[in-house]
Amino acid sequence: MPLPDLAALRQAAETVHAVFPATPQVHWPLLSARAGAEVWVKHENHTPVGAFKVRGGIVHMANLKRDNPGLVGVITATRGNHGQSIALAAAAVGLKATVVVPHGNSVEKNAAMRALGAELVEHGHDFQAAYEHAVASATGRGLHMVRSFQDDLVAGVGTYALELFAAVADIDTVYVPIGLGSGICGTIAARDALGLATKVVGVVAAGAPAYALSFKAGRAVSTNSADTMADGMACRVPVDEAVAIIAKGADRVVTVDDGEIAAAMRHYFTDTHNVAEGAGAAPLAALLQERQRMAGKRVALILSGGNVDRAVYAPILAAPTLAEATP
Known part of the structure; x- marks a missing residue:
């Protein structure tokens, strides 16, 4: 890249x-x-x-909405900060965000993501397991998968x-x-x-x-x-x-x-x-x-x-x- x-x-x-x-x-x-x-x-x-993650979320969501005007929602995986970033930025451009976190994730980061409008899904024992679940869910639910690195x-x-x-x-x-x-x-x-x-x-x-x-x-x-x-x-x-x-x-x-x-x-x-x-x-x-x-x-x-x-x-x-x- x-x-x-x-x-x-x-x-x-x-x-x-x-x-x-x-x-x-x-x-x-x-x-x-x-x-x-x-x-x-x-x-x-x-x-x-x-x-810091919010910076990337703002840029990515602005580009994504511009290039895909018919898109209705995104999904991502996180331990917290990336998820808050995507939740805030998605809401700003009118997209629905689904965020997958591992079980036992930060209680307060989870609450913040929900407060920002995200649908929160708990899956797996660590970030990698949550990430793999998000990737699998994206296709089935017709959502755009937002990776944490791009x-x-x-x-x-x-x-x-x-x-x-x-x-x-x-x-x-x-x-x-x-x-x-x-x-x-x-x-x-x-x-x-x-x-x-x-x-x-x-x-x-x-x-x-x-x-x-x-x-x-x-x-x-x-x-x-x-x-x-x-x-x-x-x-x-x-x-x-x-x-x-x-x-x-x-x-x-x-x-x-x-x-x-x-x-x-x-x-x-x-x-x-x-x-x-x-x-x-x-x-x-x-x-x-x-x-x-x-x-x-x-x-x-x-x-x-x-x-x-x-x-x-x-x-x-x-x-x-x-x-x-x-x-």
Whole structure:
């Protein structure tokens, strides 16, 4: 899949900004002191659905409705943020959205998708099982299947990187969480389109290492499970196109465990008073793991979302260690 060029990214940005303005990128002194680097955070937790995915949904639904005027509905699979994106964007163009989630999915993300007008279907034990059910259902119900990784989704989410690079010059490295790959591929696309030297670093969870294994192998490597509290990163079957883009355009992929992710969620709250879900906090966890390597450099972190259930977040906040109390 070819990456979107600068014209495509700018066109996508016009579509996105017709719905909501650019999100902020903030230099946080306490985070910088903690990491020993100049840290800028791209706040995708400040979008209308609390996560970056809405950008891709807006662009894809606008294109889909334009090219298929007779279409009445779409179906997709998600752990939450992609589903909220599609539900909001589909409603905006007059389409009905059906969203398939695995059993045991986030209660609050499920409630948000229903509130946005989606029909919610629970199926399977993880994202892959939900995805396969959505694909099978699409044909039988005459619905358009919206996959979580495709070209206009990448162009849409790549607009956050376009905003970031326009606002902050000379970023040495940007850390991006990897779920199915649209975010990091969009970041690579924006970096390349602008001709920048910024290194793009992917971040995966130790319990869902498919993209780290794939990056090392240079081809898609699936795993038998994706066991992590960071549901936005719980992927066990990578997308071939995404793997090819990441293998060519990323500097490295860093693996962080759930303990490091939970600590980063606490740091975001104490240092910035922002809520970060697991995937959103993972880039900070990776930076802190690489603190010595990144000392003194200008670094950006993609806080991809803040949609974490209260029942999950409360015990994480309540369990800091003494070593985490101050930067």
